[in-house]
Amino acid sequence: MIDGTVVYYQGSPGAFSEAAILSHWPNAIPQGFPTFAETFQALQDNPNAVGLLPIENAYRGPVYDVLDLLTASTLSIWAEAVQPVELALMAYGHSDLSRIKKVRSHPQALMQSQMFCREHGLIVEVALDTAGSAKELLESRREDVGAIASPRAAEIYGLNIVRRGIQDHPDNRTRFWLLSQRPIHLTSPLNRMKTSAVFDLPDKPGALVNYLLWYKKFGLNLSKVESRPRPGAPFAYRFWIDVVGDAKSLDQAWESGLSDLEWFRRFGTYPVLSE
Incomplete structure (x- = not known):
């Protein structure tokens, strides 16, 4: 029902939402939007559209923007999927942690890696999404700024990984809801x-x-x-x-x-x- 379908998500290529789509439906076609609000609006505008949105991180709790937007929408939940989250610190043109003074990422990623950021005295700055912060770093070419995103985002945007696995908890994961106005019939391999x-x-x-x-x-x-x-x-x-x-x-x-x-x-x- 989902393979071969365009699936909306919030973020840029390399985002964890995109990874969750492709790990569960390898032949789906992810399409990203800059913000949660724009993603929900696109889902509302197209009765046949399908989206995968993060709802809760295992350690940092709910994504309240999504909860509130879902409440105000006419969308239904058709499945839940959980995606492991490995966070990496990346830089433009080098892999020297001592040269990085500030890091940018989505608020959830910053919360999920706050122990690492505090330990290394990094100033944190909010970005719209994880992969977007990597893309913006490539565009700015600043060597004193790092991005926190997935290792795949570093590969996509040609950045150097400074440190992998910087999330506070090794078993970090996020759950997502598959949303649409139209019915989607899936079965649970967990019988749950x-x-x-x-x-x-x-x-x-x-x-x-x-x-x-x-x-x-x-x-x-x-x-x-x-x-x-x-x-x-x-x-x-x-x-x-x-x-x-x-x-x-x-x-x-x-x-x-x-x-x-x-x-x-x-x-x-x-x-x-x-x-």
Whole structure:
């Protein structure tokens, strides 16, 4: 269903999103956009478009821009994919760490390599994406600035790798959601299904606990519960959940708890392709 399909992502060639696309669908055609907002707009403008967007890093947490844009969209989740993330420091024209004073990358990559940056006294500067920072470094030809991106990005843009594996955690990885307005039918090689949803509850004691008990009743595992600010209601919150379990039990729990909710969006029940 995906091989041979154009798949949108945020970033430039060499981005981890592009790597996630190609590692799961080698014959897909990745197409990058500069920002998350532009990627979502392209997915909204084309009812048949497909995109792969990062949703959470294993150690640095959610990508909130994507969560908020997804909530405001009409897109559904059709699969989850997990991609290992190896970060490399790269430079233009040399591989001498002592010559680098500042590094540029996407905020998530900077968070994921902050121990290395602090240890070496590097000034960090935010860029739109990891591979984009490598591309910009090639264009600027500055030798006192480094980029943090994938080793493949260094190869694509002709940069020298100064240090590989600079991520804080060796088993660093990011999970992605496959998004589209149209149905995409995939199966999980792990035999694992998830449901993701966002909802508002009444502001009263026990509202969240009572709602979540529906999932316990049907033998489901809440793998993630998170609160986010509720738009238009200062210091009020809406809740995100990821639930693991078979589709029938997920549907039963969801339908049973609907009357507890003031507002909701269910993004789909989808297969987990990797972990």
